[in-house]
Amino acid sequence: MTGFEKTPGWLDWYAGPSRPEFRLPEGAVDAHCHVFGPGEEFPYAPERKYTPCDASKDQLFALRDHLGLTRNVVVQATCHGADNTAMVDALRASGGRARGVATLRRDVTDAEVRELHEAGVRGVRFNFVRRLVDAAPQQDLLDIVERIAPYGWHVVVYFEAADLPDLRDFFLSIPVPLVIDHMGRPDTAKDPDGPDFEAFLDFLRARPDIWCKVTCPERLTVSGPPALDGERRAYRDVVPFARRVVEEFPDRVLWGTDWPHPNLTDHMPDDGLLVDFVPHIAPTPELRRRLLVDNPTRLYWPEAD
Numbered sequence: 001m002t003g004f005e006k007t008p009g010w011l012d013w014y015a016g017p018s019r020p021e022f023r024l025p026e027g028a029v030d031a032h033c034h035v036f037g038p039g040e041e042f043p044y045a046p047e048r049k050y051t052p053c054d055a056s057k058d059q060l061f062a063l064r065d066h067l068g069l070t071r072n073v074v075v076q077a078t079c080h081g082a083d084n085t086a087m088v089d090a091l092r093a094s095g096g097r098a099r100g101v102a103t104l105r106r107d108v109t110d111a112e113v114r115e116l117h118e119a120g121v122r123g124v125r126f127n128f129v130r131r132l133v134d135a136a137p138q139q140d141l142l143d144i145v146e147r148i149a150p151y152g153w154h155v156v157v158y159f160e161a162a163d164l165p166d167l168r169d170f171f172l173s174i175p176v177p178l179v180i181d182h183m184g185r186p187d188t189a190k191d192p193d194g195p196d197f198e199a200f201l202d203f204l205r206a207r208p209d210i211w212c213k214v215t216c217p218e219r220l221t222v223s224g225p226p227a228l229d230g231e232r233r234a235y236r237d238v239v240p241f242a243r244r245v246v247e248e249f250p251d252r253v254l255w256g257t258d259w260p261h262p263n264l265t266d267h268m269p270d271d272g273l274l275v276d277f278v279p280h281i282a283p284t285p286e287l288r289r290r291l292l293v294d295n296p297t298r299l300y301w302p303e304a305d
Ligand SMILES: O=C(O)/C=C(\CC(=O)C(=O)O)C(=O)O
Pocket: 034, 076, 077, 078, 079, 127, 132, 158, 181, 219, 258, 261, 262, 263
């Protein structure tokens, strides 16, 4: 017993994922995943808006090996607030095979940033999704950027598509590279060639150092079908959105599982089938190598590039 009770309706991550049919290229990176607790060892943050089920570093590394991945980027999720200890513990245990993205408060010290850097953190995440967090004032975020810039870190931003018009100028004022979570969460019931997604692509065109994660079809899908029970045509409605991004920005796209898939209540995907989704959004071996290996390695392990 950890004393933490998972948010009602929240599904557990999928135990026993299938082995993907698509063979990942050597050096493939899961550039968006999380560790949660275990709560007994790494308590969840008092200010959290949900309580996840535990998902430990060992379980993450077992999934990495099962799927044929080489490396992980562990992204701090809001349920751990700005207490990065579970994420850092995973980085330290990974033998250099995991890098991290932290959450920082405005009063973070240079010594703390240096320690995170030494542990393998390479970015800070700013979350604007209201169901997850009360976003910090923009000036606080810019103060944090000043702290991390000397270390060559980037800023990961998570927002809903409807909020991009209000946030765009702020994002473009951030003087370090940006990484966008989950394609800026487009409404996939809309036309992938329509004005809303075009506005997102236009934002990516505004600077050459804005990267985009083509992740989370399981969150973005409206018409499915879900990646379960061997389904080979999962999330078809998301494919044209992701392909537009991959084909126009082949050198600044990233892919990840989003394991353990927090906050899903409808279905929990089979991570092996999520790997099998990749060839649909990156149709050539060259695009797949950039998406899965070259781009994340350049951003998170430049010394190995
Ligand atoms: O896993 C994700 O990236 C997405 C999340 C959770 C999250 O980002 C967080 O808690 O910080 C979501 O949409 O609920």
